Amino acid sequence: MADTKIHTKLRSDELSCPSCVPKIEKALLALPGVTKAEVKFATGRIEVEHDPAQSDVAALINSIAKTGYTAKASAF
Amino acid sequence: MFSGLMDIYRHPADRRKWLTIASGVFITAALTAWYGFGIAAPWAPLMTIAAVLAGYDIALRAWASLKLRHLSIELLVIVAATGALFINNHWESAAVTFLFMLGAWLETRTMSRTRGALKALIDAAPATATVLRNGETVQVPAHEVQLGETVLVRAGERLPVDGEVVEGTAAVNEASITGEPIPAEKSPGSKVFAGTLAENGLLHLRATGVGADTTLARIITRVEEAQEAKAPAQRMIESFGRWYTPGVFVMAVVSYIVTRNVELALTLLVVSCPGALVISTPVSVVAGIGRAARAGILIKGGEHLENAGRITALALDKTGTLTEGQPRLAEVIALAGQNKADVLLWAGIAETGSNHPLGRPIIEAARKQGPLPTAASLEEIAGMGLIARHDGHDIAVGSHRLFDHLKIAFNAEAKDGIARLHGLGHTVVIVARNGEVVGLLGLADMARASAKPMIDRLHALGVHRVVMLTGDQRPAAEAIAAAVGVDEVHAGMMPDDKLERIQAMRAEGLHVAMVGDGINDAPALAAADISIAMGASGSDIAIETADIALMTDDLGKIAEAMEIARATLANMRQNLVIAVLTVVGLLFGVYTGSIHMAGGMLVHQLSVLIVILNAMRLLRVPAATKAHRAEAKAKTAVA
Numbered sequence: 001m002a003d004t005k006i007h008t009k010l011r012s013d014e015l016s017c018p019s020c021v022p023k024i025e026k027a028l029l030a031l032p033g034v035t036k037a038e039v040k041f042a043t044g045r046i047e048v049e050h051d052p053a054q055s056d057v058a059a060l061i062n063s064i065a066k067t068g069y070t071a072k073a074s075a076f
Numbered sequence: 077m078f079s080g081l082m083d084i085y086r087h088p089a090d091r092r093k094w095l096t097i098a099s100g101v102f103i104t105a106a107l108t109a110w111y112g113f114g115i116a117a118p119w120a121p122l123m124t125i126a127a128v129l130a131g132y133d134i135a136l137r138a139w140a141s142l143k144l145r146h147l148s149i150e151l152l153v154i155v156a157a158t159g160a161l162f163i164n165n166h167w168e169s170a171a172v173t174f175l176f177m178l179g180a181w182l183e184t185r186t187m188s189r190t191r192g193a194l195k196a197l198i199d200a201a202p203a204t205a206t207v208l209r210n211g212e213t214v215q216v217p218a219h220e221v222q223l224g225e226t227v228l229v230r231a232g233e234r235l236p237v238d239g240e241v242v243e244g245t246a247a248v249n250e251a252s253i254t255g256e257p258i259p260a261e262k263s264p265g266s267k268v269f270a271g272t273l274a275e276n277g278l279l280h281l282r283a284t285g286v287g288a289d290t291t292l293a294r295i296i297t298r299v300e301e302a303q304e305a306k307a308p309a310q311r312m313i314e315s316f317g318r319w320y321t322p323g324v325f326v327m328a329v330v331s332y333i334v335t336r337n338v339e340l341a342l343t344l345l346v347v348s349c350p351g352a353l354v355i356s357t358p359v360s361v362v363a364g365i366g367r368a369a370r371a372g373i374l375i376k377g378g379e380h381l382e383n384a385g386r387i388t389a390l391a392l393d394k395t396g397t398l399t400e401g402q403p404r405l406a407e408v409i410a411l412a413g414q415n416k417a418d419v420l421l422w423a424g425i426a427e428t429g430s431n432h433p434l435g436r437p438i439i440e441a442a443r444k445q446g447p448l449p450t451a452a453s454l455e456e457i458a459g460m461g462l463i464a465r466h467d468g469h470d471i472a473v474g475s476h477r478l479f480d481h482l483k484i485a486f487n488a489e490a491k492d493g494i495a496r497l498h499g500l501g502h503t504v505v506i507v508a509r510n511g512e513v514v515g516l517l518g519l520a521d522m523a524r525a526s527a528k529p530m531i532d533r534l535h536a537l538g539v540h541r542v543v544m545l546t547g548d549q550r551p552a553a554e555a556i557a558a559a560v561g562v563d564e565v566h567a568g569m570m571p572d573d574k575l576e577r578i579q580a581m582r583a584e585g586l587h588v589a590m591v592g593d594g595i596n597d598a599p600a601l602a603a604a605d606i607s608i609a610m611g612a613s614g615s616d617i618a619i620e621t622a623d624i625a626l627m628t629d630d631l632g633k634i635a636e637a638m639e640i641a642r643a644t645l646a647n648m649r650q651n652l653v654i655a656v657l658t659v660v661g662l663l664f665g666v667y668t669g670s671i672h673m674a675g676g677m678l679v680h681q682l683s684v685l686i687v688i689l690n691a692m693r694l695l696r697v698p699a700a701t702k703a704h705r706a707e708a709k710a711k712t713a714v715a
Contacts, residue, residue, distance in 0.1 A: 011198075013184075013188045013191065013195070014088075014089055014184050014188070015184075015187065016180055016183035016184040016187045016684075017149070017180075017183065017349065017351050017354070017355065017684070018314070018317065018354045018355065018358075019148065019149045019321070019349060019351075019354075022146060023137075023140075023141050023144075023146055023148055026141075026144040026145075026146050027140065027144055030144055040300070040304045041355075041358060042303045042304045042358045042361065042362050043191060043194060043300045043303050043304055043362065044188075044191060045300055045304070065086070065088055066140050067137060067140050067141065068088045068092075068133070068136070068137040068140070069088060070087065070088055070089055074198070075201075075218075075219050075287055075288070076198075076201075076287060076288045076293040076296060076297070
């Protein structure tokens with residue numbers, strides 16, 4: 001079961017105030033299967049550990065969009 | 077049409093942009109009606125529509141956060157704006173929501189510019205690669221290329237993987253990795269990097285690194301970590317920022333209870349975001365480190381930025397960083413009764429039989445004075461030199477060992493010459509004809525043309541002591557040091573000696589930067605205030621361990637790194653001053669009644685923009701010095 005977790009790296013170019021950091025992190029962690037969410041304000045990097053069967057990458061992007069930000073998956 | 081609108085609606089940034097524009101239009105209409113035509117009737121409804129348009133998106137986001145039990149800035153702003161509508165302050169409500177949206181839009185755009193250097197790195201890697209599978213070319217996603225596969229790169233394309241050239245030649249622009257604008261010639265056997273640009277030719281590469289396992293990806297990761305690393309001051313500000321918003325919220329409630337002044341309470345809510353303060357240092361760091369990365373300088377975080385700005389001494393671990401790394405013919409000595417041209421001609425004739433690195437500069441110099449005849453016979457004596465027969469003469473060219481072997485004795489004049497050349501740090505090649513020494517050649521790894529101006533520039537920047545700590549022999553080290561203006565030479569040093577020297581310099585109160593290769597000199601590098609690796613693009617260890625990694629071995633980058641570091645530190649301080657003044661000024665203004673809601677939002681948004689724009693100046697720290705440009709030009713001329 002533990003092996004189902006994957007690590008996804010997203011990037012957003014729209015973070016303009018660090019107040020969005022806890023907002024996005026909380027939104028991601030509220031999704032089922034998300035065990036870790038970390039938003040780096042300085043670079044706009046969003047690191048998520050999640051179970052793709054419960055919440056896939058599209059679901060992550062969608063939940064970030066609901067908080068008002070566009071994010072994209074990134075290979076590195 | 078409808079689906080187009082839906083697309084805009086679904087894309088948060090687009091939705092915000094159009095809501096902001098629409099809100100602005102209604103505000104303008106209300107202002108025009110009132111001040112232009114003196115019509116008062118539409119004022120309240122138009123302003124209310126403007127407030128609702130701009131406030132709609134703010135309310136959506138406030139609600140999303142509230143569901144997650146997060147007290148967001150948006151919630152406070154929307155409460156303030158709604159409150160203003162209820163006390164019939166339509167203008168304040170519209171202005172606050174509109175300015176909040178407009179400010180956020182401008183801030184997003186400017187912030188993404190400060191992050192631009194990193195984005196350029198990320199965008200440098202193409203998404204797809206052309207690989208050769210079973211004799212056919214196939215397009216695949218770049219990260220799905222298999223190690224060892226052959227990747228094709230055409231003129232004008234960026235390389236999708238790290239690799240080694242197996243076929244073809246091309247001029248490859250490696251600026252994305254090294255910051256070096258002059259393209260490098262690549263041919264079979266050359267190492268190439270993902271993200272670099274093939275300007276011409278057609279290359280077949282064998283993939284050696286793919287996706288996250290490329291030099292480019294490692295650089296991106298390092299740059300990001302550096303930008304995200306928090307300086308102590310920043311941590312303090314952030315914890316202050318976390319308390320500031322709830323703190324101001326409590327102040328608003330308490331103020332209302334005490335003064336019964338609704339407007340004062342609502343204005344406090346408007347200025348509750350410590351925006352300028354919390355971004356003041358990170359934007360400077362992001363811009364400064366990003367600017368450095370674009371020039372092929374990897375500074376590993378705010379702390380190192382601070383140390384780099386304070387350096388007063390620089391230790392170089394080897395002569396190689398100051399020299400061309402290739403021997404050149406420095407001096408020709410003709411013994412009594414001989415002439416230099418003949419000595420060089422004899423040496424050249426014999427050296428054509430060798431491809432020893434010391435032979436090349438001799439042949440080159442000899443060819444400059446005329447064509448080189450071919451010897452009748454040639455023999456190379458490994459590790460000693462060459463024997464040739466030409467025009468009825470026996471020629472011997474090589475080190476003293478060749479002459480011991482041939483039992484040719486040196487007269488006093490030859491011995492003096494050899495000693496003098498050794499004293500200059502030269503490698504000596506002896507030339508004999510028919511069993512008699514006729515001349516001597518001195519070869520040396522000469523100082524780079526750029527080394528002296530670079531050291532002058534370091535001196536001018538306040539690096540008073542440039543010290544050479546080298547394992548090389550003293551004469552060679554001193555000759556180079558004198559040519560380039562190094563202040564102190566310590567030759568014949570073992571790694572432990574270097575460590576002691578660094579410790580001694582620090583004990584004197586100097587802030588020491590050490591340039592080294594990261595392996596032999598690990599103890600000395602660790603002891604220095606800042607460790608710098610040069611020519612790091614090929615070495616992962618250097619990228620990982622050095623505090624500052626320079627992707628090329630261009631000395632000028634050290635000075636450039638220091639200039640960027642200093643500019644960034646100054647920028648951070650300016651931003652902090654702006655931010656603190658704004659926070660204090662706003663609170664003071666609100667309590668003295670000189671700042672109302674719209675004004676509070678305007679000042680707040682302006683302060684955030686000023687802080688970001690100030691940081692953006694760092695992206696324009698002057699790059700190349702005259703000397704650097706001259707060197708780049710010289711390289712183009714050679715190419």
